[in-house]
Amino acid sequence: MTAIHSKTLAERIEDLLPQTQCTKCGYPACRPYADAIAAGEASYNQCPPGGQEGAARLAALLGKPVIPLDTTHGVERPRPLAVIDENICIGCTLCMQACPVDAIAGAAKQMHTVIAELCTGCDLCVPPCPVDCIAMIPVTGDATGWDAWTQEQADAARTRHDRRIARIERERVEAEARASARQASRSAQTAPEATEVTQATASNDDAEAKKRAIIQAAMERARKKKEELAKLGAGPKNTEHVSAAVQAQIDAAEERRRRLGVSDPGNASSDTNKPR
Known part of the structure; x- marks a missing residue:
């Protein structure tokens, strides 16, 4: 069996x-308009380059009456x-x-030129020019619309436009891939540094823990x-009346132990013995 692929209505309109x-129809390209x-x-009457004949062609396809070109989108x-x-x-x-069809040749800070046989006369290059050096010159005499354009030219312009869109998308994907690769490279470079910092922190924590254990x-x-000395009667004799200076030293020592996280079970009730 031979597979038959029928075109959609949008494809037939396109x-x-x-x-x-040219975007004059109000859409970013011919296919979105279709x-x-x-x-x-x-x-179906919003395409000035197609003119009145273009509107008639679309009306016949759609089975609708021929209507005048909508000049709010431009004139034929x-x-x-x-x-x-x-x-x-x-x-x-x-x-x-x-330029939607890559009809302009040039490079940054170099002179540009229009490839005449590729230009569709869309006007889109005129507004962005900062020095107003682009002019749109009529080249078909009195011929307008489809009389000034051929199906072969339309097909070629369509191919160039599709290739341009594909190229832009490819360049976008490649740019994102390069950005991801750079980010991965930076992450790989910072990972060893982060590991070293983590190891240093762990080493410091181990040293502090060891210090507290020794104390x-x-x-x-x-x-x-x-x-043992208290059992032998050789314990400290003057624990009830401690001078302020000595008590300050004791308090400082207890504060240091507290900061280090070290407890002193033997002095658990020392606060009760402080002179008030």
Whole structure:
């Protein structure tokens, strides 16, 4: 069996558009306009480059009456050609970025020029030019609309536009991939540094814990020694009336132990023995 792939209504509408990609219809390109017509969201008389004949072609496809071109979107006119005054051009590349069919050649800070056979006369390169060096020159005499344009030219413009869109998308994906690679590289470089900081912190924590354990063990030995001396009657005799200076030293020592997290079971009730 042979598979038959029928075109959608939007695709059939797009085939009848001049593919100038001028946006005068109110949509960003010919295909979105075709989609809007197929969805009933736009009228079929909004394309000035197609002119009255273009509106008639679409009316026949849609089975609708022929209606006048909606001039709020522009008027039918002879096809113009963009011409750059190369003596004024500053090489900003803004016109190249605006051209929907890659009909302008040049480079940053270099003179630009329009490739005449590729220009669709869309006018989109004129507004962004900061030095007003682009003029739109009529090149088809009295011929307007489809009389000033051929199906072959439309097909070629459509191909260039589709290739441009694909290239822009590819460049976007590649740019995002490069950005992700740079971020991964930075993360890989900072990971060892973070590990070193973590290890240093852990080492410091271990040292503090060891210090507290040594102090705690020494205090425990002192407490046991004090208990043994007390049993032999050799304990401290003057614990009831301690001078203010000595008590301050005791308080300072207890504060240091508190900061270190060291407890002194033998002095648990020492606060009750302080002179008031």
